[in-house]
Amino acid sequence: MSNVKAASAVKVNPVGAFFKALGNDLKELGVTFVKGDFATKISFLIMGFGQFIRGQIVKGIAFLAAEVLFFYYLFAIGLGYLKKFNTLGTVQTQKIRRKTVYGDNSFMILLFGILTIIAIIAFIFVWRLNVKDNYNEEKILRAGKALPKNKKVLASLLDQNFDKTLLTLPVAGIFVFTVLPIIFMICVAFTNYDKNHQSPTNLFTWTGLKNFKELVSFGGDGFGSTFFKVLLWTLVWAFFATFIDYFIGIAVAMLINKKGIKFKKLWRTILVLTIAIPQFISLLYVSKMFAADGLINGVLMRWGWISKAIPFWTNPTLAKITVIVINIWIGIPYMMLIATGLLMNIPADLYESARIDGANAWEMFRYITLPYMLFVTGPFLLTTYTSNLNNFNVIYLLTGGGPQSIKFAGNAGQTDLLVTWLYKTTVNDTNYRMAAVIGIMVFVVTAVISLIVYNMLPSVKDEEGFQ
Secondary structure (H helix, E strand, C coil): CHHHHHHHHCCCCHHHHHHHHHHHHHHHHHHHHHHCCHHHHHHCCCCCHHHHHCCCHHHHHHHHHHHHHHHHHHHHHHHHHHHCCCCCCCCCCEEECCEEECCCCHHHHHHHHHHHHHHHHHHHHHHHHHHHHHHHHHHHHHCCCCCCCHHHHHHHCCCCCHHHHHHHHHHHHHHHHHHHHHHHHHHHCCECCCCCCCCCCCCCCECCCHHHHHHCCCCCCCHHHHHHHHHHHHHHHHHHHHHHHHHHHHHHHHHHHCCCCCCHHHHHHHHHHHHHCCHHHHHHHHHHHCCCCCHHHHHHHHCCCCCCCCCCCCCHHHHHHHHHHHHHHHHHHHHHHHHHHHHCCCCHHHHHHHHHCCCCHHHHHHHHHHHHHHHHHHHHHHHHHHHHHCCHHHHHHHCCCCCECCCCCCCCECCCCHHHHHHHHHHCCCCHHHHHHHHHHHHHHHHHHHHHHHCCCHHHHCCCCCC
8 A cells, every 4th residue: 555655656757758758769760770671671761661562552652652742842842931930031022113022921931830840740750650560560470470451451441440530630620720820829929920020021030038028027008017907807807707607597596496486487588588699799789788878878867867877888997897797697597507407406305304404595505505516517617717718709799898098008908808908919909929929828827727726626526426
């Protein structure tokens, strides 16, 4: 038992483990080259050569085609961009008389430079598979066994290896439309790519950590001061938007499910209508209702309750309170539906035992209902919080991030979240360098909060179930 505890206490150094695995792999490559036959040695240079010699035509064509396509791309396209990757271009576009002579394009150099680096890494991986496959085939033949026929290799793509066949296109799509743009955005954060450095007219170049220093710098009315103010409001907004909806949603579900309540289906239907109507329509309509010349102010002034319009969207504090209150109207139906199903699964014996022991309604909620709900909905609560950190629709459609402030940089407003500020920085200011930095910070904030809270969830600590 003590040995198990000691072993579990040993921490694995990921960096050391990586270099150890790399060393073992290089050692294996050396052994393969020394002990391998002629075909295996040639396959180090000509991929698929060993497979062709041994009659594995299908795999030979696949490896050889991968090598040919890689070197064609590298010398025809990639290498030209890769050479300029360290500067992102030096030749400016010029207009000589009436003719425009185009120079380097920093955007394309960065994009294809990243693509070329990834292609090189992928080729090394495929090359390693080729060498390993050659050596495995050689060992099979030395053992006196026969290699699988080409028809069987093709058939395996629809049988034993069907998972690889099925995942090829989705993985390629994820790489092209998700991984590559993320890497590109991260790289943009280390450049001066903005409205004054637009390709192909003007070049942009690497600036190192300058943008990050600008974002976290204190003092003045620059990006640093604005970032921390927007970050604080983002965290406050996500907290109230999540937990107010959560507890009120549970309360509404308990109220509707209570014995003696009539027209239960009607009340649920009325609440669900909020979900059925697209937010693009409902939020824009609500935004107009609370405007200075909107329905709410008009009715209150007509009744004589107020003498002038309430500044719902022009007063910073009131605007923040208003968006939180309106979000309650949007979020309660979702939580009500989830809580309705979960409340029905709580064993009635627990409540009956509590009543016999003299527990009142509040005590039963505190010690039975709430712990059960937190246990079951903990992961959902975490995902709701992280989604509210990036809740673009509610803020942008209601206030547009306003009211604006001259003390905020990057066209940020008093109710802007990091994600809406990111949108404005990109679309309105075309400040791509700072937008990329903000995007990275959004990921960091979301990831840190998610990891910390996830490890604190009761359902993670106690996977056996609610007791």
